[in-house]
Amino acid sequence: MYQYLALTSVGIEPLLADELTNLGAQTVVQKPEGVYFQGDLSLGYHVCLWSRLASRVMLKLGEGSCGNKDELYKSAMSVEWSEHFQSENTFAIDFVGKSEEIRNSQFGGLTVKDAVVDHFRDRGLIRPSVDKTATDITFQARLLKGEVCFYLDFSGRSLFRRGYRKDSGAAPLKENLAAALVTRSGWLTDTSKPLVDPMCGSGTLLIEAVSMAFKQAPSLNKKQWGFSYWQGHDDELYQAQLLDAKQKTASFKPDHDIKVFGLDLDSRVLKTAQQNARLANFAHHIDFQCTDASKMTNRYEQAGTILFNPPYGERIGDLPELVETFAALGQVFKQQFADWRVAVFTASTELLSLLKLASFKRYKLKNGPLDCQLALYNLDEKQLSKGGSSGEQAFAEQDSAFANRLKKNIKQLKKWVKKEEIACYRVYDADIPEYNAAIDIYNDHLVIQEYAAPANIPEDKTAKRIQEVIYWAPKVLGIETSKVSLKMRRKQKGSNQYQRVATEQRTMIVEEYGAKLIVNIWDYLDTGLFLDHRKTRQIVASKARNKNVLNLFAYTGSVSLQVALHGASAVTTVDMSNTYLNWAKENFALNNLDGNQYEFVQADCLQWLKQAKDNFDLIFIDPPTFSNSKRMDNTFDVQRDHVAVITDALNCLSEGGEIIFTNNKRNFKMDFDQIETLGLVAKNISDQTRDMDFKRNVHIHNSWSIKRK
Template sequence: MNQFLALTSFGIEQLLANEITEIGGSDVVQRPEGVYFSADFKTAYLICIKSRLASRVLISISEPSPVKDKDALYKAAKEIDWTEHFNSEDFFAVDFVGKNEHIRDSQFGGLTVKDAVVDCFRDAGLDRPSVEKYQPDIRIQARLLRNEVKFYIDFSGRALFQRGYREGTGAAPIKENLAAALVVRSGWLDDTSKPLVDPMCGSGTLLLEAVSMAAGISPGIDRQHWGFERWKHHQQGVFEQVLNEQKQISDKNLEQCTAKVFGFDIDGRVLKNAKANAKSAGLGHLVEFKQARAEELTNQFGKAGQILFNPPYGERLGTLPELVATFTELGKAFKQHFLDWNVGLITSSVEMLALLKLSAYKRYKFKNGPLDCQLALYHIDQQQLDRTPAQADFSGKENSAFANRLKKNVKAMKSWLKQNNVNCYRIYDADIPEYNVAVDVYGDHIVIFEYAPPKDIDETKAASRLQEVVYFAPRILNIETDKVSLKTRSKQKGKNQYQALSKSKKALTVQEYDALFKVNLWDYLDTGLFLDHRKTRRIVAKKSTGKSLLNLFAYTGSVSVQAALAGAEKVTTVDMSKTYLDWAQDNFELNKLRGHKYEFVQADCLQWLNENRTQYDVVFIDPPTFSNSKRMDKTFDVQRDHIDLLTIGMKSVADNGELVFTNNKRGFKMDFEALERLGLNAECLTEVTRDFDFKRNKHIHNSWVITRK
């Protein structure tokens, strides 16, 4: 009997142990690192061919050896006669797993073992074998556990879960061995005469694994390469006998299989892949695919059965708003159409499960790649239908305080929107403290900013309220869920103040009065247009008509655009970021503003002001609250440094000119005594510059006009 170790993914270990026992393995022991078992060669080949749950099978070729450092590891590896396992002309690779106080790096451990293997061949007077990292003839695995090392030969070869039938996949594919584990846990295999339905089938992996198991097909019968093929102790005759027997059994089982499974998906292109995969697997006659929305699924399958699916975690399905809407509607569909059915779904967005309004009778933890996931199992009985949700039911709009407030705001803003030519505005701004978000409309899109909740607020409640917001906001505002962007706002400092979220580089054009602006609702925390400064831009533009404007800390140049459209004679736009300066020039192009009188300067605004000798009729300064950018000589704090900023800023203001100064620091206090000593006046314009849609937030910004006495 030989000793083996079967590897698999987290959460599948117990199922794998059961599977190995059923196939014929003995002395089966489940451990965190995998499943140990004993078997003769015939049984070991059978396990490799029949296992649906293992990712790899290793055969032990040594007893454990104590290892504390590199020398001990080399000695342990050198004690094995590697010439008994493969030849000089074979390519080999070494995988090293584990670490201790002196061996902390898998590459270091692997190189040490590799040196010992090569030296073994040299000492035997043979040519040294070559290393091939990706497709070796022999793969060695050294496993260091509790300061003991054991050596294995990769018996099965890598990726047993790759069946070979997947010609194409969706955006969120699931590994075949995990799919098989979900089918086992669902309980459908207990009675495969019942229908099995996957309402989000993607490329069909779940269904193909299920129907293969129901048909009794061994997944390894068509595998092209095995780890043991070049191993000297491999028994080719025994293997061929086992393989041929399994091919005959699988063919016979497939002919007799009467199971039928059904797959649905909204994406027609993905369904083409699913059909091709089913055909490749020889299972096309047992699987029926149709294009449909999961939320609109009805019971067209006869007797009660099993629904099992893997929602795509937002990658193919979309963003959180789409997930919230989908999970909410799915829960209602299950209750309405699938009484007495079982439902199972795996998701990494565990908080979404509450939206189904169902009580799970069992949950299992798994890993899908790097994602921590849960498989939740439900039985749709009368108790589920009668169950009173512990949280607000999104299907009843009258039960949502947020929904009621948002509808009230929409009604209140109708006349203002008719009077003003704008299509981007704030419709909700933390009006109800429990729903601590802002909702901004950008044409036919919306952005939801989630403000970081206070530490004393329960995370579960905060998550539930956010789900409520993202469920109702697009419905009440008549916005499609794929046009909703969700961002989390917290206090940003320094280099994080314009935090990049992703790099989709998507853009949207919006209108403000007669101006067009490019906004990006996806890639950055800010969108490229500060909506609260809408009136500020109009005031500065009016002051700049027929005059010159200097726009500092210009961001995407929206103030400059409005001034140019209002007839400013000269506009100079200064910002330290090339990205935002390019964005500003794009905004000028959008509005067909071209010419030598429009100047764009990439520079540290404070340093540029110190060196500038040109004076302007109007200077606009909207600095960050705090900055410690690497390209600035020192940190900047608007409360601490505003007098220094205004002092150098006024040097660029022409006689009888004005400096408009704004900032977003909550509780900002102007130092009037310092201004008095400088001979300057400061007129507060905050109430004037705050537009109708920001009336609820008196701390959104501060605005001042600074002039000489």
């Protein structure tokens, strides 16, 4: 009798325990790390061929104490490794777990590896080679509560891979997780009823569902097994199990038609799903249709199950469209799918409230590193009585303080925007504290920046409010949801002010008072253009004609660009980031500005300023509030260090020159005593530098004109 351990994803363990029992396993014990069971070698092969829910099946070889490295080594030496594989076979060791003495998996794995090769050497055998990429046989050591167990990776890695999925969408489900979701949805109790996935992606849920309905052995086509080079492998016994699995799979004929339906808005992904269905030999049983989930209609002859896994997690760019879709889906379900079962699997559980349905069961699972839930709903008479006439029922416009405020704001800004011919501007900036977001328009696109909510506000309330913002902003402003970019802005403690949030690598061109500028509203928290400094740029530019101008902490060079266009004789642009400096160069090239009078310097601005030898007539300084970039020798705090920066700037300021100093620190206080000691006069020009769309936010930035007395 062998002892086995079946591994799977978090949340699937109860289903896996039931599956193993049904497959004939004995002494089945479910634990957090997996499901333990016993059986003979024939059962091990049987489980490998038939389990849909396991990701790996391990066979126990030995165990021992593991209080420290020496005990681990001794325990590993107690295993007769040469009875399990031969010297000419390559091997690998996976180590799972840690303790105070064994602090990382690499250390534990090396210790076990040393014991394995020493075992062969002590018996006068050739030392086997380690190969983690093309290994013949893999072992796993699992450390738990001071004890270590050694296993043969019996099935081999990725047991969940069926072989039909050549391509997948952006965030595919593993096949064993898909099988678990199908099981939990309840559809398998009557597979004559329709199963619909309105966001089917690459089709994994549907393909798994059909395969389960046809009672197929999922791993019939697996070519590489973990036991292939194991010396205890009985190929005759395995071939018998394989033949039996093939015969049972081929002979099963359901007594009813099985038809499932996949919908997706992305025609390219749908082609992938169709290809995967063909490879799985289920193309005739899956009906794919390219359509928007929120526009789905009940074209099915009887009530069934709707099961889907919407985009979520890192795919946050999809959220604006998902909010609108979910708000509409709740109404579609109520109006057209009476008596159906709905099952939604998502990490963005706050979206579920938009359905306006009451779930009767929720299961917690993991999809990779993401905490997820599978929510089940029965569209019975009680649910349908909560209905409404449109998707807007989820957020009643007349009751939305946010929607009303946004309408008021855009009405006030309309004439000003038209008169100034401004393409990029702010329409809302946390005007109502409960709706803690900033909303900017860039041409015909919308950027919603969600600020971190105060700690005393529950997460579910925060999520509902941002959903309301996402839902109403594009509607009130007349912008397509596909042109909405959502960003999460957090206070950056001890880090750089610019953070990458996506990798779309898309840009767009906007215009500001005759200047063309490249912005990226998708990839970074900041877009490449600080809208609150629009007026500041014009004030600096108006002073620049025939002057030598220095722009420090230049970011993407928008100030440099404006002064160059306004006739500066020379412009020096300094920033630590090559990314943003290259962006500044592209802005200049876009405006046909070229020549030796435009210099771009990649350097730590603070250090560069101390060594600057040129004299500048106009110096613009817009430092971060705080920075401890790895490229800097020390940290920088604008409140603490602003006098030092101004002192260094003074050394390269020409007679009669001017420093424009600005920053975004709330409640910043200029040290007038120190400034006076330097023989300078600092004049607060903050009110002059705030344009109409930032009049409300007096703390958005503060600006100073500094000159010699």
